[in-house]
Amino acid sequence: MIEETAMIDINPRYHVKRKVITLRKRKTDTKKIFIIHDGTGRLDSCFLLSELIHNDFSIYGITLNDDIRFVPKKITIEDIAKKYIKEIKKIQPDGPYFLIGWCVGGNIAFQMASQLEIMGNQIGFCGLFDTLPPKYFSQIHSKDFSIESETDFICSFITNKELKDKLVDCNDVVKFWTIVRDELTEENFDKELFIKMDKVGLCLNIPNIENTLLYDMFYGINIMRTLHDARVFHIPENKLQATVHLFKAKEMSIDAIDEWSKYSNKAIKYEVDGDHYSMLGTHINSLSSKLNEVLQNILIDLNNN
Template identity: 20%
Template structure:
């Protein structure tokens, strides 16, 4: 959706500055591809921290972007200290072209409510609109929580649709360093992310399994499960994991 808000929860585990790069509209044209995003974001991080090194983390779609950002920073001669992706697949699944803005809006609203602990009725047959979402908040006794504004929601919907288009046309460039992957395993699905990323990473790959769903990876409960490992991987680079075949193992953007 292009927001870095979910990453604020990492502050409970990391003793370092956390810079979130958001996909927000400006006066110019939006990015035309993930590589275009990576070039823009590289400009941003270099302007903030010209000397590096850069420790990069991305979740979901942000994992694709941060991998390409790492490639771009290396192309510019920068040092990428760590590259970490949270439950991100390197290549797109089949993309459905007929998803409407209304359908995507409903998906985003449901995600926002669930992320804030608001249960959704399983048998609700009404169209899930902004008004319906607003009605559920007092019904579920969450008076202190407010929905994003209608204008922001419109931006999130546009970002989500554009990002799906970018993802469908993206083939990752090979990164010449190491990669750490945290995989959401809730639901019993066997992960192939380590093998999926192997063609696009020249260095070592370490994988961790997290008992979480994809959408809950950055909530407080899930971070209790892997926050310490994440800190070790990001700051120390010494947390144990499962390595990719071929080399031995010694040791941020929005969905």
């Protein structure tokens, strides 16, 4: 199951014009933490955390790559990381870099840390929050994102035969989703059944999905599909020399998180209260307390060196 958002009630069509947004800025602004968006493409899951992180840091959020939109597409974690590095370097040209990511945001943060190391930059902190390692997930559809995968995805829920036939006869994914955008209506789509038949948890991550417009629903879902597909095929080419800090939710925990040690020189695991969602919600104090403890020790070490 794909589990991403902490379910704050906002429009799933989440894009902002700025690629990096300021979540909290200190007057000196000498120490910075960059938080990568989650698998829904949103940052709101980490808004509360940004208020609780150690006061020495300014906090910046990396927003969704604007290549990822309504139409699902093939994209790589490597390419996403490369674009995000360009953006954070506009704010902080040199290391040490402090990076945080929850779920698939952690996969992106890890790849950013790896690429930054190759460029000769120091990684001060790479924190992964309940982020599962490479090779854990499988594709939602064996032929993502083809006409076959897209027709399998929604056509059985379309009640208008003429529209369904038009989509089945389509030979281009962009054209397919353009037709969906322009012609599919609530009256000719069985949303209730679509939600019920969702076996991978995509619909769970759309707030108030029953009352969400079809366009907004598919916008949010296709962002998740794109990012999930990128995660499925991501295998780091280089072992991270910096320590990777793994923050693992105690409830419904998955032992596979320990596999990150294969991709890093050193991995340290911390267990925090809550599950995948509540670690950033009702149990945020457990996470922020442990995170601040770790950050404080890192700052001491950096100052001593």
